[in-house]
Structures are given as structure tokens and as C-alpha cells.
Amino acid sequence: xxxITQSPxxxxxxxxxxxxLSCEQNLNHDAMYWYRxxxxxxxxxxxxxxIVNDFQKGDIAEGYSVSREKKxxxxxxxxxxxxxxxxxxxxxxxxxxxxxxxxxxxxGAGTRLSVL
Amino acid sequence: GESxxxxxxxxxxQEGDNSIINCAYSNSASDYFIWYKQESGKGPQFxxxxxxxxxxxxxxxxxxxxxxxxxxxxxxxAATQPGDSAVYFCAETVMNSGYSTLTFGxxxxxxxxx
Numbered sequence: 001x002x003x004i005t006q007s008p009x010x011x012x013x014x015x016x017x018x019x020x021l022s023c024e025q026n027l028n029h030d031a032m033y034w035y036r037x038x039x040x041x042x043x044x045x046x047x048x049x050x051i052v053n054d055f056q057k058g059d060i061a062e063g064y065s066v067s068r069e070k071k072x073x074x075x076x077x078x079x080x081x082x083x084x085x086x087x088x089x090x091x092x093x094x095x096x097x098x099x100x101x102x103x104x105x106x107x108g109a110g111t112r113l114s115v116l
Numbered sequence: 117g118e119s120x121x122x123x124x125x126x127x128x129x130q131e132g133d134n135s136i137i138n139c140a141y142s143n144s145a146s147d148y149f150i151w152y153k154q155e156s157g158k159g160p161q162f163x164x165x166x167x168x169x170x171x172x173x174x175x176x177x178x179x180x181x182x183x184x185x186x187x188x189x190x191x192x193x194a195a196t197q198p199g200d201s202a203v204y205f206c207a208e209t210v211m212n213s214g215y216s217t218l219t220f221g222x223x224x225x226x227x228x229x230x
Contacts, residue, residue, distance in 0.1 A: 107159030
């Protein structure tokens with residue numbers, strides 16, 4: 001079954017705690033992305049990675065960290081510095097096409113993070 | 117319609133009607149656009165895309181129109197069905213260091229009544 005798997009589906013964070021959201025893809029895509037979605041809002045880019053061992057900050061990277069040690073995996077850590085972490089987090093991947101605008105991103109089912 | 121705070125613009129239609137969802141984009145240099153459908157509690161799904169050198173592209177029951185002069189996209193859904201009820205997002209390409217990322221609009225909720 002090809003696609004993008006996010007886990008867990010629901011996650012609860014205590015005050016001052018770091019939590020890590022998992023994202024795995026078996027589409028052989030080079031590029032991976034993390035977005036945050038708040039109720040009634042669009043998607044905002046947190047971090048993205050075009051290739052293993054490389055990643056760039058998106059529009060709202062503060063309070064988040066990522067790693068890209070394997071092509072298939074792009075975990076997101078929500079740190080205690082993120083004061084308003086309650087949101088729906090979406091991971092996506094796409095084929096990496098240098099210099100080409102076409103960028104169809106395929107999304108996982110999301111992780112809903114809440115603060116206890 | 118305009119997005120106001122937390123409230124998504126909403127389009128309510130009857131089953132069988134044609135639906136038109138509109139989107140204004142911001143970057144006149146954007147070269148590529150995508151429409152996504154997001155059902156409640158799920159990730160967005162790709163519907164259709166269009167390059168900036170085209171004005172119109174058709175898929176199965178969907179058509180995307182692009183007006184670069186006024187930076188406007190629309191998604192037309194023919195014979196709308198209850199299963200089309202979802203939030204629809206347009207996304208435009210932004211080039212960063214030779215690779216592209218997507219900037220998403222705020223979305224429009226489509227409600228289809230039987």
C-alpha cells in the first residue's frame with residue numbers, strides 16, 4: 001500500500017514537553033514537507049526537505065525542529081518553545097524537480113496535537 | 117468570498133447543481149497551480165493542476181480556469197454530489213533556491229445538500 005503514513009493520529013502534550021510526530025513515505029519521493037493547519041485556516045509551511053540530510057525553514061519554523069536522516073522519514077519535533085502547539089499537522093511529499101515549477105504534493109492523514 | 121477570521125467562506129449547493137469555487141492568488145510570477153480537496157479530519161487530496169501557459173484544463177467532472185490578468189483561479193465541479201462536500205484549497209508555486217514550494221489559500225467549504 002503506497003503512500004504517506006503519519007503517526008500517531010492523536011497526540012497530547014504536557015506543559016514543557018517536547019513531542020515528536022512521525023512521517024514515513026514509500027513513494028520514493030525526494031522532497032518532504034510539514035504543514036500546520038489551524039481551525040478554519042489554510043496550510044502553513046513549517047519545514048521542508050528537498051534531499052536527505054538537508055532541510056529549510058518554512059514560514060512558521062519557530063518552536064519546531066526536524067531531521068532527515070533517511071529518504072523515507074521526516075519526523076517533526078514540537079518543542080516546549082512552541083507556546084501554541086494545538087493544531088492539525090500534515091506531512092507531504094513530492095518528487096524533487098529542480099528548476100521546475102510543477103510540484104504535486106501528496107499528503108498523509110494528519111496528526112492532531114492537543115495540549116493537556 | 118472573503119475569508120473573515122476563523123470562518124471559511126462557504127458555498128452551499130443542491131445535489132446536481134454545478135459549483136464554482138474561486139481563488140485569488142498573490143504572486144504574479146507563479147507558474148503552476150493546484151486545487152486540493154480536504155474532507156473533515158483528513159489530509160488534502162490532489163484534484164487538478166494547471167500551468168500558467170494555459171487558461172483552462174478539464175478533468176473528470178472538474179474544470180480549472182486561470183485568469184492571469186487578475187490573478188484569479190476557479191474550480192468548476194459539474195453535477196455536484198454529496199461526496200463533493202469538503203474544503204477546497206488552491207495552491208500556487210513559489211520557487212525557493214531552485215526548487216518549488218506551494219503557498220495555500222485559506223480554503224472554501226463546499227456543502228452539498230441531497
